Amino acid sequence: MTERIEITLRVNGEPHRIAVEPRRTLADALREDCGLTGTHLGCEHGVCGACTVLLDNRPVRSCLMFAVQAEGTPIRTVEGLARDGRLHPLQQAFWDHHGLQCGFCTPGFLMLAVGVLEANPEIGAAELREALSSNLCRCTGYQNILKAVRAAAADMSAWPKSGDR
C-alpha cells in the first residue's frame, strides 16, 4: 500500500498537487499533505462529523472517502470561509452566540451549516435541527449552535455565494 499516486486537490479555489497512497483518507490528505489542519478528526468512522467539508458544495465526511476520489471535485474547508479578514456570517454568529467551547467540533459544524443553508436558505426549524443532528458536540449541549445557525441564516444572503472558492 505504499505506492503513491499524484493527484491535484482543488481546495478553497487553490490547487494542491500532492502524492498520496491510494488508502489515504481525504481528511488526512487535507491535514497532512495540504497543511489545512482546520478539518478535524474526531472518530474516523463517519459518526461525529468533525471532519465535515464541502465537496461540490455538499457536506461530506472527509474521513470516509479517499483523497484520490476527490480529485477533480471542488472542496471547501473552514479555512476558506472568512474573506479578507472578515468572518463568514456563520463564524460571526457562532462567536456572537457562544456556539463553541473547546472549538474542536466547530469547523465541522460550520461546514455542515454552510452546506445546509446554501442549499436551502429557507430551511424550516425541524429540518434544520434534523440536519444539524448529523454532527456531535460534547461541550455546548447544542443550544447555542442552533441559535447561531438560525441567526446566521438571515445574514447569509448578503454574503457572496462561495461556489468553487
Next chain:
Amino acid sequence: MAEIGRSVRRLEDRPLLTGEGRFAADLTAPGMLHMRLVRSAVACGRLVGVAAETARRHPGAAAVWTAAEVATIPPIDFRLTPVAGLEPYRQPVLAASRVRYVGEPIAAVFAGDAYLAEDIAELVEPQIETTPACLDPLAPPTAFEPGFSSEAAVIRKSYGDIEAAFARADAVVALDLAVARHSGVPLETRGALAVPDEASGILRLYGAAKVPHYNRAALARMLGLPLDKIHLHEGHVGGGFGIRGELYPEDVLACAAALRLRRPIKWVEDRHEHLMAANQSRGQMHRIRAAIDRRGFILGLDDEFWLDQGGYIRTHGVTVSDLTAAMLPGPYVIPAYRCVGHVRLTNKTPAGTYRAPGRFESSFVRERLLDAIAARLGLDPVAVRRVNLIPAAALPFQRDFSAIGTELVYDTGDYAALLDKTMAKAGWSELRRSVAARREKGELVGLGLGFFVEKSGLGPFEDARIALDRDGTIEVVTGAASIGQGVETAIAQICADGLGAALDSIRVVHGQTDRIARGFGAFASRVTVMTGSAVTLAADQLRRRLLVRAGEMMQAAPDRLTIVEGRVVVAAAPAGPSLDFAALARGTDEDLAEEARFAIDHMTYPYGVHIAQLRIERDSCNIVVERFFVGYDIGRAVNPMLVEGQIVGGVAQGIGGSLLEEFVWDDAGQPLAVTFADYLMPTMAEMPPVEVALFEDAPTPLNPLGVKGAGEGGINAVGAAIAAAVDDALGRPGAIRRLPITPRALHAILAESTGATPVGDTEIAVR
C-alpha cells in the same frame, strides 16, 4: 465599565472559528516519528512473551518497544487521594507479565509515517495465556497479585449514632441502585508531541492539558530528568471533562522515546483506542437504607457501594469513591450517617474522574431515596425534601468527615429559597397541571426534580503574575489550564476590573510550565475560584503600584488618581489630564509586574436544582426529554453567558449518561462499545430546550470575588431528575433503579406486571 458580570464574547474564539486552532494532532516537528500502540486483545491473562522480531525487521520501523525497553520506568503514580497500600495497583507504561483489560498497552511501534506505524504494529504478536476475566465488582474479591486483594481499598465515612437512628425509626426505606459506566469522551482524542532539544537538553511535551505542572514533575521523576529539563505546553484542547490531561502510559512512552531515539515523537489516539484505553467513570452499585420518621425526615442514612475500578488504579487514586461518600448526604441534615465504599479491581478499562465525579452517582442515589421515602409515606416528593433540607440559619454547616483531604463545610446558601425560586421560575405548579392533563389523555409524560450540593475551588493555592508591557498591553500569566471552558475570557474580565484595564488589552497565559513555576490546573471547578482570586490579588497590587508611578509623573497624590479603561485619570476629573498605560510603562525603567498567590484550605459549595419534563413513546420505549430547568447559585457569575454554556453542556452530558451512554462488555471482557455507533452520545435531536436560572444569593466569603465554581452543576442531578420523571410518567414510583434508562431497560420495566409495585426493595419496620 465593570467587566465581571457581563456576558462578553470570548477572547479565544477567533482562531477556533477560522481553522487556525492548534490541537495536539495539528502539531508537527521536523524529523518526527509516529508512535502506535499494540494493545491487549484479551481482558485477562498472563503475558508470556511478545513476538516483535518481524516488526523490528520491517524497513520502516525506527524502533519497537516492549516492557523490556521500559523496565527502568516506574508505574504511573497517584496525583490525588492516595491511600496507603495502593502502590501495587498502579499501571505500568507497558504490560510486563500480565494483561488486565482489553486495550492495555503491550508494545509501542515507532515509524516515520502514521499509516506505516499502524502497519508495523499489526506485525507484533503478544503471546497471552488467557485466564477468566473478573467483570463484576460485586463478586467476591480475588487476588489481584499474590498477597493483594482485588478489593484495593474500602472507604468509610460516618458520623452520629447510626444504630440508634435505625432503632427509633418509624420506617426504613431501602433501595438497590446502579449507575453504569460512561465517560467524558471529549471530541478530540488524546494526543501528544514530545520534542527533544539537543542544544538545550530540554524535552518539551505538547498536547498537555488539565494538570501540566503536576505531570511535568511526575514525568521528570519517572524519566530521571532534572525538573528544569522538561516542560509541558498546552495548546488548544478539545474538551477535558476530567479524563483528558491525566498522565497516561502513552504520554510517558512518547517522552521516553523522544529522549532515547532523539527524535520528536507524535502520538494521536484513534477513537477506537480512546473508548477502551482512556479513563472511564461512574460504574457504581449502591445499597442504601434510610431510617425515617413519619414526616419523612431522615434520622439516619446507611449506604454501601461498590466501584468498578477496572484493571488498575490510575492517577486519581480513590478520589471518586471518596467524593461519592462525602457528597452523598447532599443538602439534607441527616443526623447520622454511615457509608462504606468498596474499590474493586475488574478486567475493564481503568476508571477515573468524569465531570461531577461521585456526585452524578450520589445525587442519583440520594434523590432516588428521597422519592422512595415520599412514595412510601404518600407524601409529595418536594415536601419530603423541604423537611430534610439544611436550614439557611445552620450554615456554615460542617459534616464530621473530610472530602478529598479538606474539611467538608458548606460555606453559604439558602437551599429552601433556591428550591422555591427555581420551582417558581420553571412554573412547577403549571407544569404539574399540564403533565397531569396529558396523562389523563393517555400520554406517558412525567416531571422529576433533583436537588444537589456541588463542590468547587479546591486548593491548595494558585499563583498569578500580571505585567504591564511597554506597548500598554497586559499579560496575565497563570498556572491554570484551559480545556475549552473560556478561561482566557473569564480571567481577563477579572483582571480588567481589578486593574482598570480594557478587556481587549489583556492576554492570558495558561498551561505553560516554562512561564510560571507552580500551578494546579483545571479540575474540581477550581480555575475561576482559585486563579481568578489570585488574579484579583495581583491586579490590586499592580494597580496600587501603577498609581504611585503615575502620581509621580502626573504630580498628583496617588489616592486622588484612578484607572479607567487603561488610562490613569484624576478621580475627581476623569475628563481632565490622563496618562495611558503605554506612556506609563515607557516612563519608567521599572519592571511593572506583580505576583500574588491565593491559598485556601476549604472548598466552596454551590448548590442547585434540576427539573426534567419528559415523555415516553410507548411503542419504541424512546424517552423524549421535553424541557429541562436548572437553578444554580454560584455566588457570583463572572460571565453569565459562559456559565450558562457550561451548564447546558453539562445537562447534555447528563442526558447522555441517563439515557444513552454505556460501556458494555461481553462475558469474556471484550468491550462492545468501541465506536460512536455503539457508544451513543446525545445529538441536537435528543436535546430539549434547557432553561438556566443563575442565582447570586449566596456569595462565598472564602475568596475575594465571592465566586463558586460553575463547571459541574449542569450534569450533577440530571440522572436524579430524569429517573424521577420516568417514574412519574410511568406512574410507578421506584421503577427506575439504574442508569442509563435505555429503551431496552424501559421495555423490560413496561413488560413487568402493571399491578401495584412496591417501592424498590422496601422493607418496612414500623415501630
